Amino acid sequence: MSVTVSQCCRCEANVVDCSNLRLTKFPQHLPASTTELRLNNNDISVLEATGVFKTLSQLKKINLSNNKISEIEDGVFEGAGSVMELHLTANHLDSVRGTMFRGMGGVRMLMLRNNRISCIHNGSFTGLTNVRLLSLYDNQLHTIMPGAFDTLPHLSTL
Template sequence: MLDEGLCCRAWAMKGVLLLVSSVGILLPSVGSCPKKCLCHPSSNSVDCSGQGLSKIPPDLPPWTVTLLLQDNQIHWLPALAFHSVSLLTTLNLSNNSLSNLAAEAFYGLPHLQVLNITQNSLLSIESSFAHALPGLRELDLSSNSLSSLPTSLGRPWKNLTVFAMQQNHLLHLDRELLEAMPKVRLVLLKDNPWKCDCHLLGLKLWLERFIFEGGETDGAICRLPEPWKGKDLLSIPHELYQPCPLPSQDLAPSLVQQPSATQQDAQKSPENSSGQQDPLECETKPKPKPTNLRHAVATVVITGVVCGIVCLMMLAAAIYGCTYAAITAQYQGRPLAPTRKSEKIGSKEPMELMDTSPA
């Protein structure tokens, strides 16, 4: 009986050892940790920061919820760059060399809530950015080279609460983009070369309503034009903003009817000759009337003057004619009486002759 008990215990120990060894063999294949990274299964986080990486590690554990990739040398994100870690909620890509993002770089991350891409060299972002990240709550794009943002995201960013765009090259920011973030409560805009002209009036009006409703912002400090340099956008009165001109509507007739004159004007303009024309430039002077309109006005004026002169000449001729007719009638009427007397005298002369004639 004792030998049988010992045998059972021995077989049980062998089974436990076999189970442990099999689990040890299977675990690396299921949740292996990339080289140069530190994996923390207890917090579902992977730390690959400061390792000189030039691309996203291909063998990230599928259970990863927090991925730290800051302080590396990643310069490009291909499409579906994070498809193997679809459970991500936090992604830090700050202080890399990112200059471009593929249109579908963040596709496959429906649970991502925090995205940090600060201190990179991004030049633009796609309008489909919101489609890939519907659950995003915090977006930090500070310290990049963004000179413009898409006018529309295509769909509302319903969950976004923090939107940071500090230290970029933004001159203008479309109001429609901000209105696609109904839940945003913190907007950071400082250290951009804001051009406080008519094109920034929409941002001013949106910020005023945003602050009134309890939102927080660090303000947009104007760098251009010179009179508003260093002043907060919100401190400039509304009355100083004029509606932006619509050159496409005003100049369309002249472009169709007189293309040669338009081309000459375009060649003479300093913006076209230097090649640095600002498409968002707000005109401070009133726009000249189109050439065809000026010609029409001149024609009307000249025609009116000529018609007036002709009318005056006709009036003078009528007055002269009437006066001449009156004078002529007056002088023609005077010699009528003597002729009648002469006729009477003439009628008497034959009688006298008859009396003096011999019987």
């Protein structure tokens, strides 16, 4: 069953707040003027490549913290080039692939703390050339490959 924004989320100005609603999927029909999308504290386990971000050219911040996300499909963030902050704290991610963030070239803050990530490979952050802050705190990291952060030329805080 699909859920639309008007059925469950709170909208104030350009912020769409769909937090704490036990959602398992992204809501449909998000307003094109959305600048911040709050989907934290839900039950989302897979981020599916549905094209939802292709109509959200004003979007600056996505909060997906405190879900059950274990998989991010390649291409899910296509069209999210204006996003500057992506919060994926406290999920179930066990790996990071460069293709999972394709389309997010503008992101400056990437919060991946408190997941289950064990290894950072070369190319894990391909295409994220504007990232300045990357949080990997409280993961299960045991291997960081040499050059793993070479694709992050503006990284200042790790």
